[in-house]
Amino acid sequence: MPGLGAGESGARTAGSFLRSEYEDGRRQWAARRRRAVFLSALWWAPAAVAFGLLAGIGTHFAFFGVLVAVLALAAVMDVAFQRPESLDRIKARAAAESSTARTLEMLKVRGGGHTINDRYFGASADPFEVEHLVVTPRGVFLVDSKEWRGFDVRLLGTELYVNHVHQGAALTEMVAHAQTLGEALSVAAAADEEVGVVTISCVLAVHADGLTGTPRVMGGAIVVRPEQLLAVLRSPDLRWSARATRHLADAAESLLRPR
Numbered sequence: 028m029p030g031l032g033a034g035e036s037g038a039r040t041a042g043s044f045l046r047s048e049y050e051d052g053r054r055q056w057a058a059r060r061r062r063a064v065f066l067s068a069l070w071w072a073p074a075a076v077a078f079g080l081l082a083g084i085g086t087h088f089a090f091f092g093v094l095v096a097v098l099a100l101a102a103v104m105d106v107a108f109q110r111p112e113s114l115d116r117i118k119a120r121a122a123a124e125s126s127t128a129r130t131l132e133m134l135k136v137r138g139g140g141h142t143i144n145d146r147y148f149g150a151s152a153d154p155f156e157v158e159h160l161v162v163t164p165r166g167v168f169l170v171d172s173k174e175w176r177g178f179d180v181r182l183l184g185t186e187l188y189v190n191h192v193h194q195g196a197a198l199t200e201m202v203a204h205a206q207t208l209g210e211a212l213s214v215a216a217a218a219d220e221e222v223g224v225v226t227i228s229c230v231l232a233v234h235a236d237g238l239t240g241t242p243r244v245m246g247g248a249i250v251v252r253p254e255q256l257l258a259v260l261r262s263p264d265l266r267w268s269a270r271a272t273r274h275l276a277d278a279a280e281s282l283l284r285p286r
Contacts, residue, residue: 116174123174123234124158130232130256131161131170139164139269140260141276146283148208155204157283160227162276164269165262167212167227169205172253175235182238187245198231198246205229208282215278221271232256 124145134140140163148157159170179190187194205227212225229248233241242251242259251259267275 119176120172120174123172123232126234127170127172127232127253127256128159130253131159131260133257134161134163134260139272141272141279143276143279143283145286147286148204148211148283150211150282151207153207155207156286157204157208160208160279160283161260162272162279163260164265164267164272165260166266167209167225167275167279168230168260169201169208169227170230170232170256171201173231173233173235175233178235180233180235180238182240182243182245182250185243185245187250195246198229198248201229201231202247211282212275212278215282216275219271219274221267222275225275230256230259 128142128144131140131142134142140161143160143162144158146157146160148155157169158172161168161170175189179188181188187198209225209227212227213222216222216225231245231248231250232253233250234253238252242249242255244250249259
C-alpha cells in the first residue's frame with residue numbers, strides 16, 4: 028500500500044478487516060448449515076410431504092395439498108438459512124467504519140488532513156487496532172466508529188451507557204491507546220523539530236438512531252454523531268505547517284500496519 032507521501036490510504040480500505048471477517052464467518056456458517064439441513068432433511072422433508080398429503084386428502088383438492096407441502100418446505104428452508112444476528116452486526120460495523128472514513132476523507136480537500144484507516148499498532152506491550160487516524164495541521168485524532176443502531180445509547184452527564192452497560196473502561200482504554208500512539212509518533216517524527224510532542228485526541232463516532240446531546244467529552248473522548256465529525260476536527264487553531272503535517276502523516280503510516 029502506498030504511503031501518504033505518494034498517495035492515500037483511502038476510505039475504500041476502511042472496514043476491510045471486518046468485511047473479510049464477515050465473509051469468512053458467512054462461508055463457514057453456510058457450510059455448517061448446509062450439512063445440518065441435509066442431515067435433518069431425512070425427517071422434515073417426509074414430514075412436510077405427509078402434511079401436504081393429509082391437507083390434500085382432507086380438502087379433496089390435490090393442488091392444495093401440493094401447495095401446503097411446498098410452503099412447508101419453503102418455510103423450513105427460510106428459517107434454516109436465516110443468517111445469525113452476530114454476522115449481521117459484523118456487516119453493519121464494517122459499513123459504519125466505511126461511512127466514517129468517507130466523511131473523514133473530506134478533510135483532505137478542506138483542511139489538508141490525512142487519514143489512515145483499518146490499521147494495527149503492534150509496537151507496544153499491548154497491541155491494538157486503529158480504525159481511523161486523522162493527521163491534520165490542527166492536531167492528530169484517533170477516531171473509532173461505533174455501530175449502535177438498535178441499541179439503547181444514553182449519555183448521562185459525562186457517563187456513557189450502551190444497553191445499560193457503562194462504557195467507562197472502553198473509553199479509558201481508548202485514551203490509553205491514544206497516549207501510547209502519541210508517544211510513538213513523537214519519536215518517529217522527531218526529525219522535524221516543528222512536530223514536537225504529539226498529543227492525540229480521541230473521538231468516538233457513534234452511529235445510532237435518535238442520539239442527542241453531542242458533541243460531548245466523556246471519559247477523555249469526544250463523543251459525536253458522524254455528521255458532526257468535520258466540525259469537531261476543524262479547529263481554528265493551526266499547530267503545524269503543511270510540510271510538518273505531511274511528515275507526521277508519513278511517520279504514522281510507517282508505524283501502523285494493515286490489519
